[in-house]
Amino acid sequence: AQRVTQPEKLLSVFKGAPVELKCNYSYSGSPELFWYVQYSRQRLQLLLRHISRESIKGFTADLNKGETSFHLKKPFAQEEDSAMYYCALSSMNTGFQKLVFGTGTRLLVSP
Amino acid sequence: NAGVTQTPKFRVLKTGQSMTLLCAQDMNHEYMYWYRQDPGMGLRLIHYSVGEGTTAKGEVPDGYNVSRLKKQNFLLGLESAAPSQTSVYFCASRTTGEETQYFGPGTRLLVL
Numbered sequence: 001a002q003r004v005t006q007p008e009k010l011l012s013v014f015k016g017a018p019v020e021l022k023c024n025y026s027y028s029g030s031p032e033l034f035w036y037v038q039y040s041r042q043r044l045q046l047l048l049r050h051i052s053r054e055s056i057k058g059f060t061a062d063l064n065k066g067e068t069s070f071h072l073k074k075p076f077a078q079e080e081d082s083a084m085y086y087c088a089l090s091s092m093n094t095g096f097q098k099l100v101f102g103t104g105t106r107l108l109v110s111p
Numbered sequence: 112n113a114g115v116t117q118t119p120k121f122r123v124l125k126t127g128q129s130m131t132l133l134c135a136q137d138m139n140h141e142y143m144y145w146y147r148q149d150p151g152m153g154l155r156l157i158h159y160s161v162g163e164g165t166t167a168k169g170e171v172p173d174g175y176n177v178s179r180l181k182k183q184n185f186l187l188g189l190e191s192a193a194p195s196q197t198s199v200y201f202c203a204s205r206t207t208g209e210e211t212q213y214f215g216p217g218t219r220l221l222v223l
Contacts, residue, residue: 009151032210043115044154044201044214086153090210097205098144098169099212103153 002027002091006102013077014110021072021105023061023087032090033070034099035061039083047072047085057081077109113137115215117202123221124192132187132218134202142205143185144169144212145177147198154201160185192222 003026013019025031035047048056050063050070061072070087087102115136124130134143141162146154156169158177166177174196176188185204189196199219203212 006153034211036214043216044203046211049211097142097210098156098159099154101154103151 002089002100004087004089004100004102006087006105008105010106010108012108012110015079016076019074019077019107021085021107023070023072023102025068025070025089027089027091033063034088034090035072036086036088037083038086044086079109079111082107082109115202115204115213117215117218119218121219123223125223126193128192129190130192132200134185134215135183136204137183138204138206138213140204140206143179144203145185145187146201146203147171148201149198157187194222196220197222
């Protein structure tokens with residue numbers, strides 16, 4: 001079964017501190033992984049996906065197949081990074097692609 | 112290009128009432144999805160559609176029905192609302208060959 005685990009409900013850091021939001025997955029196939037972000041009262045939007053291997057807003061995430069992890073990192077957190085972050089796994093189920101979401105981690109960056 | 116829109120933004124229902132949530136997308140996407148978002152549960156897939164005239168059940172379909180009569184619209188219906196359906200509902204769409212889903216702004220539903 002496909003599953004995404006985000007062990008932290010809340011991560012609170014000070015501005016300028018490094019941030020790591022954890023994501024572990026369970027999937028028998030070749031995973032496609034994403035990070036979506038939801039700022040206060042806004043819609044979910046894609047932050048980054050592992051196959052693009054890019055840095056968005058200073059965030060990066062590396063897929064570690066050995067540890068089945070896709071942790072989101074940023075070296076210096078900013079107050080505007082405060083949001084809800086969801087890790088998601090794209091899985092093929094009976095030929096149909098769907099996203100399986102983790103329960104989310106709320107990042108709070110204090111001044 | 113509005114992307115994905117949802118109406119209404121907010122609604123209060125009494126137990127047993129019915130309502131329909133509308134999702135519209137102007138990106139000519141084939142796939143559309145309805146999710147509900149609950150604290151501590153993340154997003155869970157209710158129903159989805161792989162094209163006009165087709166729908167299928169997701170992870171938590173009970174108590175909901177859907178229709179996709181037009182490619183750009185995906186309707187989510189609650190025939191007899193229950194307090195357990197109090198949630199924020201998100202619609203999403205994507206195109207063939209693209210893994211990224213694009214989300215609407217959400218509908219906040221309160222069932223009393």
